[in-house]
Amino acid sequence: MIRDHFRTLVVDLASGRGSIADLEGRDTVAGGSGLAAMLFNRYGHVGKPWDDPEQPLIFTIGPLTGYFPLMSKTVCAFKSPYHDQYAESHGGGRSALALRFADLDALVITGKAAEPSLLSIGSRHLELKGVPYLWGMDVFATGKYLRRHVKGAGHRSILRIGPAGERHSPMACINVDTYRHFGRLGGGAVMGAKNLKAIAIQGDATFLLPENKAYPELFQEVYRQLTATDMMSKYHNVGTSINVAPLNAMQALPCRNLQQTSDPNIEGITGERFADETLLRNGACSGCPVGCIHIGFVREKFEAENRYLYRQVSYDHELIFATGSMLGVTNAFQVLTLIDMCERMGLDVMSAGVALAWATEAFEKGVITEKETLAPLKMGAADTYKQAVLNLGTGVNDFYRLLGQGTMRAAAHYGGADFACVLGQEMAGYATGEVFFISQALGLRHSHLDAGGYAYDQKTEDKNVEKAVDFLDKDEQGRVFLTSMVACLFARGVYSDEMLSRCLHAVGYDALADNIGAAARQIQKLRWRTRVATGFNPREVAIPKRFTEITTWKGPVDPDYLQALKNAYAERILELATGDPG
Numbered sequence: 001m002i003r004d005h006f007r008t009l010v011v012d013l014a015s016g017r018g019s020i021a022d023l024e025g026r027d028t029v030a031g032g033s034g035l036a037a038m039l040f041n042r043y044g045h046v047g048k049p050w051d052d053p054e055q056p057l058i059f060t061i062g063p064l065t066g067y068f069p070l071m072s073k074t075v076c077a078f079k080s081p082y083h084d085q086y087a088e089s090h091g092g093g094r095s096a097l098a099l100r101f102a103d104l105d106a107l108v109i110t111g112k113a114a115e116p117s118l119l120s121i122g123s124r125h126l127e128l129k130g131v132p133y134l135w136g137m138d139v140f141a142t143g144k145y146l147r148r149h150v151k152g153a154g155h156r157s158i159l160r161i162g163p164a165g166e167r168h169s170p171m172a173c174i175n176v177d178t179y180r181h182f183g184r185l186g187g188g189a190v191m192g193a194k195n196l197k198a199i200a201i202q203g204d205a206t207f208l209l210p211e212n213k214a215y216p217e218l219f220q221e222v223y224r225q226l227t228a229t230d231m232m233s234k235y236h237n238v239g240t241s242i243n244v245a246p247l248n249a250m251q252a253l254p255c256r257n258l259q260q261t262s263d264p265n266i267e268g269i270t271g272e273r274f275a276d277e278t279l280l281r282n283g284a285c286s287g288c289p290v291g292c293i294h295i296g297f298v299r300e301k302f303e304a305e306n307r308y309l310y311r312q313v314s315y316d317h318e319l320i321f322a323t324g325s326m327l328g329v330t331n332a333f334q335v336l337t338l339i340d341m342c343e344r345m346g347l348d349v350m351s352a353g354v355a356l357a358w359a360t361e362a363f364e365k366g367v368i369t370e371k372e373t374l375a376p377l378k379m380g381a382a383d384t385y386k387q388a389v390l391n392l393g394t395g396v397n398d399f400y401r402l403l404g405q406g407t408m409r410a411a412a413h414y415g416g417a418d419f420a421c422v423l424g425q426e427m428a429g430y431a432t433g434e435v436f437f438i439s440q441a442l443g444l445r446h447s448h449l450d451a452g453g454y455a456y457d458q459k460t461e462d463k464n465v466e467k468a469v470d471f472l473d474k475d476e477q478g479r480v481f482l483t484s485m486v487a488c489l490f491a492r493g494v495y496s497d498e499m500l501s502r503c504l505h506a507v508g509y510d511a512l513a514d515n516i517g518a519a520a521r522q523i524q525k526l527r528w529r530t531r532v533a534t535g536f537n538p539r540e541v542a543i544p545k546r547f548t549e550i551t552t553w554k555g556p557v558d559p560d561y562l563q564a565l566k567n568a569y570a571e572r573i574l575e576l577a578t579g580d581p582g
Ligand code: SF4
Pocket: 070, 072, 092, 093, 235, 283, 284, 285, 288, 289, 290, 291, 292, 293, 488, 489, 490
């Protein structure tokens, strides 16, 4: 029933052929994040640039995918165009279940297709088809075409890129089944560099569930905790956008390019306002009974006689922060319009919003002019931003092409690095304080989800460097094991190590179930070794001045504490990367 190896499909786009590799390592790297790092070490090239055709694009799932709820993520790993180092990005939708039903633990894509192509895979087929007529199409039009022409509705997962990915922008995401993404660090550009417009994964086989008595009982127990307790109600009810108002109230919401940490007009874009006025329905990743995906609508008048078209747009806290509070846009429908345009272009919404916030302040300060921006960027001017997102996605001039490479690259050329809100990549929606800033800036994914620094800031007022670094280290270790299971991190309250151990036993992975702590440490070290081998030096990470100029609920940010945290966490990361592999 279960297999102790990883069934991996390795596809070479140059030849259009693939082969199955059965790889060992279940008891040590588990799956997901751990498996992705293992596969990069096997198929990746640390010394070659990110867009070398030989570099792999990797997708992995975990040992519990399909067996338990919310084991719904897929880990995507690649060498990133953002920093030319190893990177991970996580997405959901139907991708994980489609891979499971296609009888695969991992998909590794190498080479470059001769022309823009669609890769279609399933349990028994592989086809690489030229689709040059899709090149240049936006994400929505591409999705519409593929849904019509790729069989298997309900069982398939469709991954696609838009113009930003085709142009190799490091802000380009991979869209997954419309409402989910491999959002950050430029996975879309990696597909673009491989001439890969889309991937269709057909979950066209079956798999057997464990026949022991413990499994269905445990499944029910997990399911009950997820659905019949209030543990997940935040995500199901208002969604993560419930965070907007309280973060604003506690002066921890990045606003107006982080010139402020709260906005007096926030009522227009709180989660409650979105739910009351824009929410149409909830969606869910396959295998998830929670359904945190909140889908609102935008409409556009196309004829004077009250004729409208409407589109459905998913939103959450991060997207509202990036296109709302960061840009001074405090109208929910205007925020949805900007999110919609980013999605159309295949841009990571968080990166695009934060980059445009920097561009606005740079414009206001005279660092750049309308010659670069093509329009007078102004906080709150949603129509201007809509055009700017289009400009960013299509790379309409030198300025937008450079900005699409990352805010810091634009700032290095034009000036304004001091107020670039970049923590490894464009910041996430928390201005909670020093621990979060260091956590994102040095974190492996440069994500707010690498470790709970934002939560630590909100609970802890002391400035104990060692305690904070111990927390980041330990919390990352726990999260790394969860992402190696490909659990949605929203379920981390349910999937304790003890619960994961029971789940793994119920499915039959006894050795891994009895060794979670050691396996987690080993995976954490493997990921850091891989990142450092591709050029990351945490000692060299710079925190822009803007992060020391703000006041949070704890008072002004303390630059000495920030620096001490950075130094200590950098040394901890290097110990993990270079010490005993465990
Ligand atoms: S909680 Fe949300 S993101 Fe997580 S698996 Fe469910 S629908 Fe997907």
